[in-house]
Amino acid sequence: MTVVLDVNWTVKWLTLCAQAMAEHRIELIELDRAIGDSDHGENMDRGFQAVLAKLDEATPETPGAALKMTAMTLMSKVGGAAGPLYGTAFLRAATAVGDAAEVEPAAWALALAAARDGIVARGKAEPGDKTMVDAWTPAVDAAREAADGGSPDLLSVLVAAAEAAEAGAVATDPLIARKGRASYLGERSAGHRDPGAVSTALILRAAVGAAA
Amino acid sequence: MKKLINDPKSVVHESVQGFGLAHAGLVTVSEDPIYITRKDAPVAGKVGLVSGGGSGHEPLHAGYVGKGMLDAAVPGAVFTSPTPDQILPATLAANAGAGVVHIVKNYTGDVLNFETAAELAEAEGVNVRTVLVNDDVAVEDSLYTAGRRGVGGTVLVEKIAGAAAERGDGLEAVVAIGERVNANVRTMGVALTACTVPHAGTPSFDLDENEIEIGIGIHGEPGRHRIPMENADGITDRLLEPVLADLKITAGDRVLLFVNGMGGTPLSELYIVYRRAVQVLADAGATVDRSLVGNYITSLEMQGCSISVLRLDDELTALWDAPVHTAALRWGM
Numbered sequence: 001m002t003v004v005l006d007v008n009w010t011v012k013w014l015t016l017c018a019q020a021m022a023e024h025r026i027e028l029i030e031l032d033r034a035i036g037d038s039d040h041g042e043n044m045d046r047g048f049q050a051v052l053a054k055l056d057e058a059t060p061e062t063p064g065a066a067l068k069m070t071a072m073t074l075m076s077k078v079g080g081a082a083g084p085l086y087g088t089a090f091l092r093a094a095t096a097v098g099d100a101a102e103v104e105p106a107a108w109a110l111a112l113a114a115a116r117d118g119i120v121a122r123g124k125a126e127p128g129d130k131t132m133v134d135a136w137t138p139a140v141d142a143a144r145e146a147a148d149g150g151s152p153d154l155l156s157v158l159v160a161a162a163e164a165a166e167a168g169a170v171a172t173d174p175l176i177a178r179k180g181r182a183s184y185l186g187e188r189s190a191g192h193r194d195p196g197a198v199s200t201a202l203i204l205r206a207a208v209g210a211a212a
Numbered sequence: 213m214k215k216l217i218n219d220p221k222s223v224v225h226e227s228v229q230g231f232g233l234a235h236a237g238l239v240t241v242s243e244d245p246i247y248i249t250r251k252d253a254p255v256a257g258k259v260g261l262v263s264g265g266g267s268g269h270e271p272l273h274a275g276y277v278g279k280g281m282l283d284a285a286v287p288g289a290v291f292t293s294p295t296p297d298q299i300l301p302a303t304l305a306a307n308a309g310a311g312v313v314h315i316v317k318n319y320t321g322d323v324l325n326f327e328t329a330a331e332l333a334e335a336e337g338v339n340v341r342t343v344l345v346n347d348d349v350a351v352e353d354s355l356y357t358a359g360r361r362g363v364g365g366t367v368l369v370e371k372i373a374g375a376a377a378e379r380g381d382g383l384e385a386v387v388a389i390g391e392r393v394n395a396n397v398r399t400m401g402v403a404l405t406a407c408t409v410p411h412a413g414t415p416s417f418d419l420d421e422n423e424i425e426i427g428i429g430i431h432g433e434p435g436r437h438r439i440p441m442e443n444a445d446g447i448t449d450r451l452l453e454p455v456l457a458d459l460k461i462t463a464g465d466r467v468l469l470f471v472n473g474m475g476g477t478p479l480s481e482l483y484i485v486y487r488r489a490v491q492v493l494a495d496a497g498a499t500v501d502r503s504l505v506g507n508y509i510t511s512l513e514m515q516g517c518s519i520s521v522l523r524l525d526d527e528l529t530a531l532w533d534a535p536v537h538t539a540a541l542r543w544g545m
Binding site: 035038043075080083180184 | 266
């Protein structure tokens with residue numbers, strides 16, 4: 001059965017995101033403890049639990065509506081830098097998909113690019129600054145490449161994005177942070193993985209799970 | 213981890229409840245969303261002052277709500293900036309029509325969340341200006357970092373800008389005073405131990421028994437470098453040297469000297485540091501005209517201190533001396 005990016009997929013994705021944040025809460029706290037302030041896992045878990053609670057209250061009608069609800073919830077519940085950054089990402093993605101009932105693979109690749117652009121606009125980080133942008137940018141490129149193929153299917157776009165984000169997160173290890181709280185450490189930030197890049201990879205991996 | 217808490221998830225909520233009960237004559241506490249306002253807010257004709265940031269720095273910021281200082285404070289989760297859904301109602305509650313100044317410590321999260329809240333407040337017709345505090349000389353290379361952090365100087369900005377608002381200065385004038393304080397204050401901190409965030413359960417960084425961390429911020433984040441333990445005078449010299457250099461302190465300057473405890477250092481030790489700092493300033497030809505010593509912007513139970521030096525002029529001195537009545541600072545009334 002071909003997977004379609006509709007509201008059911010979106011709700012399943014968000015549910016899996018919440019699961020992933022709960023499961024990896026301690027890991028994200030530990031990564032953040034090394035180069036930040038130990039709050040990323042706690043904040044992401046709290047934010048996505050709030051998204052789950054919203055989904056219990058009312059089922060959104062379109063993928064765009066679900067993404068917008070997620071944006072507003074993360075912005076008001078996560079705090080730190082991650083709240084406004086992920087909030088902006090989901091809001092830009094929601095705007096990109098509009099009120100379509102089903103989102104084509106190529107359109108989803110564009111939505112991911114819009115999300116990344118939103119994060120860059122808000123956080124002013126560039127690739128190589130050791131931030132979540134280092135997971136988003138390769139993911140956006142890989143998704144676009146997969147979507148540009150002859151007959152793109154959704155799953156291959158989602159897998160391409162997840163794999164590239166995971167590789168991008170690993171590639172933050174040797175980088176010296178230039179944005180966010182890790183930047184205060186200067187060279188001492190090298191040798192640690194960026195927690196925001198890891199949470200980005202978890203979110204994009206959950207998208208694959210929702211299509212399985 | 214041993215802490216006087218019930219549940220790591222309810223630390224901020226229960227602490228703010230207690231604060232409201234203890235200072236019921238001074239403040240009103242909103243619990244959902246969490247923010248604290250001055251009892252008589254909004255004060256007719258007065259510019260409103262709102263600050264906020266992660267919890268764990270008490271008495272910052274709620275302890276500075278009251279006459280002559282802040283109109284509202286917005287605490288986030290421990291070491292996490294508050295969210296726009298808290299900052300917006302606090303801003304509206306502080307607004308008497310003369311506009312509101314957000315005093316924001318320069319951290320990525322605080323800046324982004326206050327920026328969003330300011331946009332929302334503007335959309336509701338409130339004039340919002342922001343004073344960004346970035347007094348931490350530990351962060352050397354601003355181009356390749358998120359910029360200097362707001363630390364000890366924040367308390368001085370809140371007191372002096374608060375006094376300016378209280379005497380009836382307009383929106384732009386209060387902003388100008390706040391920026392003048394920020395431009396004339398520098399701070400450097402040291403940690404002897406790390407601190408433990410309640411929900412994390414383990415110390416925020418690992419420090420050996422005989423090591424200290426120079427150039428720490430206030431969120432348990434590690435500092436610039438780590439050196440072997442020294443005596444109080446040695447550490448004081450080490451902290452003060454970059455502060456005086458960056459501030460370009462010269463003979464004849466009058467200053468306010470602020471020795472701040474990070475939460476776990478006894479006042480007796482802070483006074484040992486203060487004593488040495490006065491000597492060093494005297495050697496540089498500067499006069500200490502005003503002082504503040506104590507735990508005013510903390511990092512949970514961290515041992516350590518920060519030293520802030522503010523270059524004074526007659527107006528800033530008068531505003532510092534102006535009456536203030538908050539939970540953590542009170543004089544002149």
